[in-house]
Amino acid sequence: MKIDIMGIPFDNVTMEEALDRAMELMERPEPAICVTPNAEILYEAMENPELMQMLGEADLVLPDGAGVVLSGKLLGTPVKQKVAGIEFASGLMERLAGTGKTFFFLGSKPGVADTAAEKLKEKYPGLNICGVHDGYFQEEGPVVEGISAMAPDVLFVCLGAPKQEQFMFRHRGELQAGLMAGLGGSLDGFAGNVKRAPRWMIRCNLEWLYRLVKEPKRLGRMLRIPKVLLRVMGRRLRGKS
Ligand code: UDP
Numbered sequence: 001m002k003i004d005i006m007g008i009p010f011d012n013v014t015m016e017e018a019l020d021r022a023m024e025l026m027e028r029p030e031p032a033i034c035v036t037p038n039a040e041i042l043y044e045a046m047e048n049p050e051l052m053q054m055l056g057e058a059d060l061v062l063p064d065g066a067g068v069v070l071s072g073k074l075l076g077t078p079v080k081q082k083v084a085g086i087e088f089a090s091g092l093m094e095r096l097a098g099t100g101k102t103f104f105f106l107g108s109k110p111g112v113a114d115t116a117a118e119k120l121k122e123k124y125p126g127l128n129i130c131g132v133h134d135g136y137f138q139e140e141g142p143v144v145e146g147i148s149a150m151a152p153d154v155l156f157v158c159l160g161a162p163k164q165e166q167f168m169f170r171h172r173g174e175l176q177a178g179l180m181a182g183l184g185g186s187l188d189g190f191a192g193n194v195k196r197a198p199r200w201m202i203r204c205n206l207e208w209l210y211r212l213v214k215e216p217k218r219l220g221r222m223l224r225i226p227k228v229l230l231r232v233m234g235r236r237l238r239g240k241s
Pocket of ligand 1: 107108109134135136158159160161163183184185186187188
């Protein structure tokens, strides 16, 4: 079931349901697309109709972050839970390690995807990573060909929004891949370049504060979150009047 939050049709799923759905999608003949909008991306989509359209057309739309969950609540259309992209990616690797299914990592600065791959193979024995490529390339053609040559079951596309969505939709027709997932800075997280917040902060919905203290340059982007909430409140008041 889909739940509309500020124009984006989110899948109303628990993490387990999201993973079940991903397993079904990767068996389809054509590549499926998964997106993981957080509140910052939600705000960007309100300003960028192309991004909004792509998010709407994705096969799996996961509510990544406390801001999206809160927006749903305030609008009276709550989603079941937050399904963070990086946790979804971890869940997929855990389920698929040792099954023969293959992963390709695309994105982040040179070397990051390689480090992530090494660490993840240790963490999930039997994980089959068939290729990696950094996210700073001039021409997309050779990258698309390189991925298709490996025909991965799962492709992590970590180029940040809206680049990763544009890449997935632009090449959907030619890319040989089961499920493509746009996952932002997840490879940095897996490589250990960006640490996640302590568990208690994640539990208290304070991961944004941790990231802000660690990377103060995120302030501009994060100010989008209260802007989203203001718009949500505006819509709610109008809806009730
Ligand atoms: N990135 C990339 N190619 C680009 C621009 C960005 O591979 O041309 C990577 C960047 O190195 C980072 C990720 O995309 O790993 C974006 O991370 P960010 O935390 O900004 O994304 P978010 O998850 O917050 O959307």
